Amino acid sequence: MAKTAKPKTAAKKAPAAKPAPAKSGEPQPKLQMPAMGRKIGEPWVDLPDGKALANWGRDEEIAYNQTNRQTEKALFYRRTFDFLTDNRVAGDYHEYGCHRCRTFRMALTEARLHNLQTMKFFAFDSFEGLPEPTSTTSVEIWKRGALTTTEGNFMKMVREHGHYADRVTTIKGFYDESLTPALRQKFLDTENKVALVNVDCDLYESAVPVFKFLDPLMQEGTVIYIDDLFAGHTGSPNKGVARAFLEYQKKTRWRFVRHLDIGWWGRSYIVYLEKSGPDGVL
Ligand SMILES: C[S@@+](CC[C@H](N)C(=O)[O-])C[C@H]1O[C@@H](n2cnc3c(N)ncnc32)[C@H](O)[C@@H]1O
Numbered sequence: 157m158a159k160t161a162k163p164k165t166a167a168k169k170a171p172a173a174k175p176a177p178a179k180s181g182e183p184q185p186k187l188q189m190p191a192m193g194r195k196i197g198e199p200w201v202d203l204p205d206g207k208a209l210a211n212w213g214r215d216e217e218i219a220y221n222q223t224n225r226q227t228e229k230a231l232f233y234r235r236t237f238d239f240l241t242d243n244r245v246a247g248d249y250h251e252y253g254c255h256r257c258r259t260f261r262m263a264l265t266e267a268r269l270h271n272l273q274t275m276k277f278f279a280f281d282s283f284e285g286l287p288e289p290t291s292t293t294s295v296e297i298w299k300r301g302a303l304t305t306t307e308g309n310f311m312k313m314v315r316e317h318g319h320y321a322d323r324v325t326t327i328k329g330f331y332d333e334s335l336t337p338a339l340r341q342k343f344l345d346t347e348n349k350v351a352l353v354n355v356d357c358d359l360y361e362s363a364v365p366v367f368k369f370l371d372p373l374m375q376e377g378t379v380i381y382i383d384d385l386f387a388g389h390t391g392s393p394n395k396g397v398a399r400a401f402l403e404y405q406k407k408t409r410w411r412f413v414r415h416l417d418i419g420w421w422g423r424s425y426i427v428y429l430e431k432s433g434p435d436g437v438l
Pocket of ligand 1 (some may be wrong): 252253255259281282329330331356357362
């Protein structure tokens with residue numbers, strides 16, 4: 157049996173020579189990257205090529221857009237619940253425009269992840285879809301009844317999601333009828349102030365009563381997420397939800413500091429009261 161050779165003491169390695177700085181046009185030195193499960197190199201992002209998109213059609217485009225959009229929204233909720241807890245902004249969650257319970261489930265999940273044991277969740281919707289639009293929009297499918305999810309189906313999704321379903325309340329009705337002064341007073345008397353609100357109701361005429369209703373329910377630090385600032389109205393600030401928000405800002409005592417962008421369509425703002433203080437743009 158051959159004797160195992162005694163391991164030799166490793167000869168001291170000379171320190172590796174520093175790679176010479178690359179001159180333009182010369183190939184870059186090869187980098188050792190840890191395995192990341194994807195290719196690394198030009199063009200530095202994964203771009204599907206012609207072969208990958210050979211059968212790409214409308215359905216794939218819709219799935220692609222939805223995945224990207226909901227991912228951006230989920231990131232917004234993650235960041236904002238972190239902002240709220242870190243800044244000790246306590247209060248409830250309001251959503252005006254709830255449809256498929258996508259963003260509502262994001263709120264429930266983030267509340268659970270942040271162990272918010274007292275937050276309540278209010279879902280304001282007709283649960284019959286959009287009202288008959290009275291202003292023009294550039295989205296032809298926004299007609300009466302579009303985007304309908306029934307109250308029953310909405311609550312089914314909430315229950316199946318499995319977080320805090322017992323703290324979810326639906327307020328059914330079209331806003332011009334449901335958001336009454338009496339309901340607002342009830343919120344003032346019996347509920348917490350709002351910590352986060354999602355205004356996601358697409359139309360100018362829907363957003364106007366929402367801002368009016370919300371006004372006394374907010375507090376310093378409330379985050380207001382306006383989903384359709386640049387959607388449905390060719391991006392014009394003279395139309396749609398953007399117009400309603402600009403008009404509302406003229407009437408309210410609240411001021412709004414711009415916070416996060418949500419995709420190309422939405423933005424969030426932090427609510428504060430104007431006091432004399434430093435000037436500048438944030
Ligand atoms: C774009 S969807 C909301 C999407 C939802 N946030 C989600 O993530 O699934 C718009 C919703 O606003 C509601 N809506 C719009 N205008 C309304 C109004 N004037 N009164 C009540 N609900 C309204 C519609 O019923 C619809 O459910």
